[in-house]
Amino acid sequence: MEEFTRVEVGRINTPIEYLENLSKYFNKGDIFIKRDDLTGLAMGGNKTRKLDYIIKYALDHNYTTLLTYGAAQTNHGRLSIAGANKFGLKSILVVEGKKPPLLEGNLALDVMMDGEVIFIDNEGYSEEEYLKHKQEVVDNIIYERIQQNEKVLEIPMGGSNALGAYGYMQCIKEIVMDTKWDDINLDYLVCAYGSMGTYAGLVLGAKYYKTDFVVVGIPVFPEPFPAEDCVKLANELAQELDIDIEVTLDDLLILGGMSNNKYAGPAYGETNQEIRDAMYLMAQKESIILDPAYTGKMFYGFTSLIKENYFSNSNVLLLHTGGYPGLFVDKHIKNITKDLGHKVKQF
Numbered sequence: 001m002e003e004f005t006r007v008e009v010g011r012i013n014t015p016i017e018y019l020e021n022l023s024k025y026f027n028k029g030d031i032f033i034k035r036d037d038l039t040g041l042a043m044g045g046n047k048t049r050k051l052d053y054i055i056k057y058a059l060d061h062n063y064t065t066l067l068t069y070g071a072a073q074t075n076h077g078r079l080s081i082a083g084a085n086k087f088g089l090k091s092i093l094v095v096e097g098k099k100p101p102l103l104e105g106n107l108a109l110d111v112m113m114d115g116e117v118i119f120i121d122n123e124g125y126s127e128e129e130y131l132k133h134k135q136e137v138v139d140n141i142i143y144e145r146i147q148q149n150e151k152v153l154e155i156p157m158g159g160s161n162a163l164g165a166y167g168y169m170q171c172i173k174e175i176v177m178d179t180k181w182d183d184i185n186l187d188y189l190v191c192a193y194g195s196m197g198t199y200a201g202l203v204l205g206a207k208y209y210k211t212d213f214v215v216v217g218i219p220v221f222p223e224p225f226p227a228e229d230c231v232k233l234a235n236e237l238a239q240e241l242d243i244d245i246e247v248t249l250d251d252l253l254i255l256g257g258m259s260n261n262k263y264a265g266p267a268y269g270e271t272n273q274e275i276r277d278a279m280y281l282m283a284q285k286e287s288i289i290l291d292p293a294y295t296g297k298m299f300y301g302f303t304s305l306i307k308e309n310y311f312s313n314s315n316v317l318l319l320h321t322g323g324y325p326g327l328f329v330d331k332h333i334k335n336i337t338k339d340l341g342h343k344v345k346q347f
């Protein structure tokens, strides 16, 4: 196997913790969590593992600026800006829509770290027209930077290209070594399925390192990216690494449906009562905080499935992929106040 090299954007070798209280609560097997929320840089999260390889590539090829895409609360955007700063690069984050009056959550951190955040208004455009318009704006930005002697590396949304997915293929190696050391025989690894890079890398890693556990993806978008795209990404990585493995649809286990996914809530970045209750359960049993856009939905899916005996008598490892700043956004704080405000006393 060819190997990609990395820089250390965040910390790898994150701990695996036993969730004793939750395991007792469900009483259907042992539940563990891999703390990729503790990767360190700028509040951590899964994107640092991807950026380790993406930024190494940028440095090796003399790029001076990272340009990436996402929603206003993109964790990938925040960590791309953070990683760029750490390695002396500039950063541009392109966001669809209108600049909000209040810079909440990730956006506040983006500007604190001096990332250049550019909103491109989508009002009045059809989806197709908007894509064209956005591309024109981005092309102009890149052209302008080239004239300033900058070299701009475009990174897809979520850092979900082959280099990024490799970060999670390597995470499998870490999980295999750590669980062997601790004598844990895992049956399932459960993660959020968003722009797919994390899941694609984990699935290829599981196949390559011949794990005994199956990787389960829980979509966080009600209309998830097609499984075929995920297979394509995993195989693109396998090809770049020159390994003789083909990932097929049969290797994927994406639960909750590829249309109207049951665990993804009403929309991207929006919760419902069930998702929030799952977040409160984790907070109250284990004092581990989940985020409303990704890990809260992953854990809601897990709690629903375990209640239906899906994971009975199994050892399950949940992947905490971070996302804390996204919790501190007005709409989510309002929901928490609505749900739990009565618990706060005033004398």
Ligand SMILES: Cc1ncc(COP(=O)(O)O)c(C=O)c1O
Residues within 6 Å of the ligand: 045, 046, 074, 075, 076, 158, 160, 192, 193, 194, 195, 196, 197, 198, 199, 291, 294, 295, 321, 322, 323
């Ligand atoms: C906190 C968090 N968890 C999970 C994910 C999903 O990872 P992926 O986009 O690689 O599927 C993301 C992606 O943005 C994220 O920010």
